[in-house]
Amino acid sequence: MATSFTNTSLRIATRATVKRTAINPSTSFISRPRPSRALSSKSFPTRRASLHHGATLATSSSRMTQPQPRPLRERPVQARSMFIQTESTPNEDSLKFIPGVPVMEEGGSAEFLDTRSSLASPLALRLIGIEGVKAIFYGPDFITISKDSSTAWSVLKPEIYSILMEFFSSGQPLFKSEEDRDSVGPQDTRILDTDSEVVAMIKELLDTRVRPAIMEDGGDIEYRGFNEDDGVVQVKLKGSCRGCSSSTVTLKSGIERMLMHYIPEVKGVEQILDQEEAIALDEFNKLEQRLSKTESGKQDSVLNWSRSFQLRFPSQTLSKSPFDSPCTTMTSEVQADASSTTAARTITLASRSSQLAQIQTNLVVSALSKASPETKFQTSFMSTAGDKNQSQALYLIGGKSLWTKELEHSLLDGDVDMLVHSFKDVPTVLPEGCEIAGVMEREDPVDSLVVSQAVIDDTSKGWKSLDEFADGSVIGTSSVRRVAQLKRQYPKLKFLDVRGNLNTRFAKLDSPTSPYTALILAKAGLVRLGFGNRITADLNPPTLYHAVSQGALAIEIRSNDEKARELCRVATHEPTEWRCFAERGMLRVLEGGCSVPVGVSSEIVESSEGGSTKKTLKITGTVTSLDGSQHVEHTEITSVSSRQEAEDVGKKLAKALIAKGAGVILEEIGKDRERRIAESQEEEKAKASESAPAP
Numbered sequence: 001m002a003t004s005f006t007n008t009s010l011r012i013a014t015r016a017t018v019k020r021t022a023i024n025p026s027t028s029f030i031s032r033p034r035p036s037r038a039l040s041s042k043s044f045p046t047r048r049a050s051l052h053h054g055a056t057l058a059t060s061s062s063r064m065t066q067p068q069p070r071p072l073r074e075r076p077v078q079a080r081s082m083f084i085q086t087e088s089t090p091n092e093d094s095l096k097f098i099p100g101v102p103v104m105e106e107g108g109s110a111e112f113l114d115t116r117s118s119l120a121s122p123l124a125l126r127l128i129g130i131e132g133v134k135a136i137f138y139g140p141d142f143i144t145i146s147k148d149s150s151t152a153w154s155v156l157k158p159e160i161y162s163i164l165m166e167f168f169s170s171g172q173p174l175f176k177s178e179e180d181r182d183s184v185g186p187q188d189t190r191i192l193d194t195d196s197e198v199v200a201m202i203k204e205l206l207d208t209r210v211r212p213a214i215m216e217d218g219g220d221i222e223y224r225g226f227n228e229d230d231g232v233v234q235v236k237l238k239g240s241c242r243g244c245s246s247s248t249v250t251l252k253s254g255i256e257r258m259l260m261h262y263i264p265e266v267k268g269v270e271q272i273l274d275q276e277e278a279i280a281l282d283e284f285n286k287l288e289q290r291l292s293k294t295e296s297g298k299q300d301s302v303l304n305w306s307r308s309f310q311l312r313f314p315s316q317t318l319s320k321s322p323f324d325s326p327c328t329t330m331t332s333e334v335q336a337d338a339s340s341t342t343a344a345r346t347i348t349l350a351s352r353s354s355q356l357a358q359i360q361t362n363l364v365v366s367a368l369s370k371a372s373p374e375t376k377f378q379t380s381f382m383s384t385a386g387d388k389n390q391s392q393a394l395y396l397i398g399g400k401s402l403w404t405k406e407l408e409h410s411l412l413d414g415d416v417d418m419l420v421h422s423f424k425d426v427p428t429v430l431p432e433g434c435e436i437a438g439v440m441e442r443e444d445p446v447d448s449l450v451v452s453q454a455v456i457d458d459t460s461k462g463w464k465s466l467d468e469f470a471d472g473s474v475i476g477t478s479s480v481r482r483v484a485q486l487k488r489q490y491p492k493l494k495f496l497d498v499r500g501n502l503n504t505r506f507a508k509l510d511s512p513t514s515p516y517t518a519l520i521l522a523k524a525g526l527v528r529l530g531f532g533n534r535i536t537a538d539l540n541p542p543t544l545y546h547a548v549s550q551g552a553l554a555i556e557i558r559s560n561d562e563k564a565r566e567l568c569r570v571a572t573h574e575p576t577e578w579r580c581f582a583e584r585g586m587l588r589v590l591e592g593g594c595s596v597p598v599g600v601s602s603e604i605v606e607s608s609e610g611g612s613t614k615k616t617l618k619i620t621g622t623v624t625s626l627d628g629s630q631h632v633e634h635t636e637i638t639s640v641s642s643r644q645e646a647e648d649v650g651k652k653l654a655k656a657l658i659a660k661g662a663g664v665i666l667e668e669i670g671k672d673r674e675r676r677i678a679e680s681q682e683e684e685k686a687k688a689s690e691s692a693p694a695p
């Protein structure tokens with residue numbers, strides 16, 4: 001990373017918490033019409049096995065001692081459905097390509113550093129043949145490609161995309177033969193009969209705890225040995241971690257501490273470096289020393305920086321979770337003083353790193369660029385608490401700012417300038433210093449029913465609406481709002497949580513062992529991701545009132561950023577803005593986040609009245625008890641002439657709902673949530689004491 005310090009994108013290059021992707025809508029995403037079926041009926045095995053001592057460790061390890069026969073099979077053909085996503089890694093010269101289909105289907109990983117090793121895999125061979133490509137790494141569902149720093153991604157990407165598309169749509173196997181696959185895959189963490197208990201535990205921890213987190217950032221770690229005399233574990237960092245300076249910090253503060261915590265015999269972790277990595281690291285250390293000596297305000301001629309710098313290492317890295325994504329929690333940050341402004345300011349838009357969030361951010365960028373062609377925009381993606389916690393019910397994690405908190409930190413720190421959110425995920429109360437300055441035109445805000453393909457194809461069923469579903473049919477949704485409203489009208493239906501991105505959800509829906517008859521999802525997300533053709537029916541009010549601000553995108557800025565506010569204003573769709581502010585006004589009074597069963601529907605009707613246009617807001621709000629037994633509904637119809645007035649109508653609506661009994665329903669829900677949170681905390685505590693290290 002040291003070489004990238006020489007330009008003005010200093011903060012970009014060094015903040016690993018912020019993932020950046022250059023804006024180039026035509027190449028960032030390559031999309032084609034979706035097929036009528038889900039991409040893959042196979043969901044990835046999760047490797048986040050929980051770690052217990054003794055017995056559990058032994059049983060889960062035996063799985064690894066007896067490798068299963070793994071027949072080489074044709075890959076499913078994805079001819080019409082390729083959608084390749086890229087994700088930046090903490091290493092500027094490594095990029096994660098996510099084809100949306102499994103890569104290493106049986107788990108594991110493989111790395112190719114030259115033509116010779118690439119002979120095992122036709123895909124790797126083609127990729128390594130691209131001039132400027134230095135290494136290829138296969139993960140479970142991604143391919144990390146590393147380049148030399150003198151070649152730009154913009155030069156490499158088109159060819160990489162076309163090779164990946166061609167390969168994944170051909171149905172060819174990833175490896176030439178089974179032996180080839182076995183020869184490249186990591187054998188390192190397979191637990192052998194000859195391994196001591198300590199080594200088995202190290203391998204288990206690396207495999208179940210460290211590896212999945214590192215893979216998030218496009219890298220991998222390999223176990224290389226354990227010295228019983230001095231207690232040092234040797235590892236090798238691969239993929240995007242190869243030659244990346246922040247991975248050294250990760251190694252020391254994260255992996256080492258964790259291994260030492262669980263295994264008292266471990267006294268340290270040491271990285272095995274290739275020669276060129278050793279040189280790069282040495283350079284980094286020198287630079288780091290130089291930086292810490294640089295005094296405030298002094299000119300640093302070598303790097304041409306004009307301001308003061310701070311070198312900050314996070315002081316506390318392992319407060320709660322023993323190990324999280326290495327580069328989001330443990331990284332060295334070099335930060336330039338943010339006040340070094342230039343005439344042409346580049347506006348950085350940030351969002352979550354999900355595919356939908358990236359698409360939405362790009363939509364906003366193109367709207368802003370249209371409104372202000374002379375302004376430069378770039379994007380930055382990061383994962384949030386909501387993304388990381390995929391297992392717990394949303395209802396229980398509950399924190400209203402699940403999807404926005406980390407992003408808001410970056411905004412307030414001045415690392416980014418605009419946050420792009422699904423408006424429905426934005427809490428009604430924003431942090432001090434932040435505000436919503438832009439609202440883009442809304443997609444259809446309704447929820448849609450997506451019936452499983454098997455049920456549609458089954459001639460004895462062929463159900464296309466909730467009315468037709470047999471008693472006991474299971475609907476997949478994690479939204480208490482949807483469950484509450486539908487329980488009330490369809491007591492025959494059952495509801496089951498479903499999480500993950502849309503591909504994962506469709507895979508769950510269409511799996512042969514699927515418990516679900518159908519899913520209910522926001523139409524806007526389906527449409528934006530190109531899954532519109534999977535919609536079986538829309539569920540309009542009064543069957544189902546949608547979530548507050550559903551289908552709209554909001555741009556959040558720092559309140560003191562006039563330039564950003566001005567840009568947002570031009571790109572704002574006023575009717576959407578007013579409707580959403582009215583809906584949020586209601587929710588704010590009801591004090592609910594997206595996890596309370598509050599539904600809404602709104603419209604603004606324009607009419608001419610004596611030469612001027614009159615805008616009439618019609619808004620209906622609903623509050624339903626969790627079991628569907630109680631339900632209140634109220635409608636306001638008022639003429640409005642500003643966003644503020646619209647918001648006030650929403651507040652008035654909320655008060656009317658409370659007067660009709662909504663307050664009692666919400667209070668009961670609040671109590672229920674507290675009880676369930678307490679229960680799940682008890683469970684966690686019990687689990688934690690079970691798995692605590694032996695004294």
Ligand SMILES: NCc1[nH]cc(CCC(=O)O)c1CC(=O)O
Pocket residue numbers: 422423424425520521522523524525549550551552594
């Ligand atoms: N809570 C998840 C969420 N947040 C935003 C959307 C996409 C739809 C939108 O922009 O409102 C979704 C998916 C869903 O509810 O199905």
